[in-house]
Amino acid sequence: MKRPILIHPDPRLKKVATPVDDISDELRKLSDDMLETMYDAPGIGLAAPQIGILQRLIVLDCVKEDGEAPRPLVMFNPEIVSASDETSSYEEGCLSIPEQYAEVTRPAEVTVRWMDRDGNAREETFDKLWATCVQHEIDHLEGKLFIDHISPMRRQMITRKSQKLKRERARG
Ligand SMILES: [Zn+2]
Numbered sequence: 001m002k003r004p005i006l007i008h009p010d011p012r013l014k015k016v017a018t019p020v021d022d023i024s025d026e027l028r029k030l031s032d033d034m035l036e037t038m039y040d041a042p043g044i045g046l047a048a049p050q051i052g053i054l055q056r057l058i059v060l061d062c063v064k065e066d067g068e069a070p071r072p073l074v075m076f077n078p079e080i081v082s083a084s085d086e087t088s089s090y091e092e093g094c095l096s097i098p099e100q101y102a103e104v105t106r107p108a109e110v111t112v113r114w115m116d117r118d119g120n121a122r123e124e125t126f127d128k129l130w131a132t133c134v135q136h137e138i139d140h141l142e143g144k145l146f147i148d149h150i151s152p153m154r155r156q157m158i159t160r161k162s163q164k165l166k167r168e169r170a171r172g
Pocket residue numbers: 093094095096136137140
C-alpha cells in the first residue's frame with residue numbers, strides 16, 4: 001500500500017526517530033509499503049519519518065542502470081560505524097522536498113550496520129551513490145534534511161519554494 005509522503009516544512013521531519021526493538025509483522029508490512037511508495041515516487045531512498053512514522057527504518061535501492069536487477073534494501077536501526085576521510089559531492093534531492101536540488105558533500109565511503117527484515121545483523125561498506133543515499137536516509141532518522149548541509153541562505157530559499165509547492169498541492 002502506497003503511503004502519502006510528508007512535504008517539508010513539517011515538524012515530524014525534524015524529530016529524532018526511536019529505535020526498533022522487535023521486528024513485528026506490522027513493521028515488515030510497513031517496510032513493504034515504504035518500498036512501494038519509494039519505487040512509485042520514483043525515488044532511491046525513503047525513511048519512515050517521511051511518512052510520519054518516527055521509527056528507525058529506512059529503505060533504499062540505488063540501482064539506476066536499465067536492465068540491472070533491482071536491489072531493495074530494508075534497514076532497521078541503521079548505524080554508520082565508520083566513514084572515509086575522502087569526500088564526494090552529489091546533487092541531492094529528497095522526496096519530501098520535491099523539485100529542489102543542491103550539491104552536498106559527504107564521506108565518499110561509509111560502513112553501515114543494521115538489522116534486516118528477518119532480524120539478522122548486517123554490515124556492508126557503501127560507496128558512490130549508495131554511500132550518499134544511505135547517509136541521506138540515516139540523516140532523516142536524526143531529523144536532518146539534506147538542506148541542513150548547505151548555506152542558510154540557500155536553505156531558506158529552498159524552504160520557501162517547498163512551502164509554496166506544499167500550499168499549492170493542498171489547494172489541489
Ligand atoms: Zn530525503
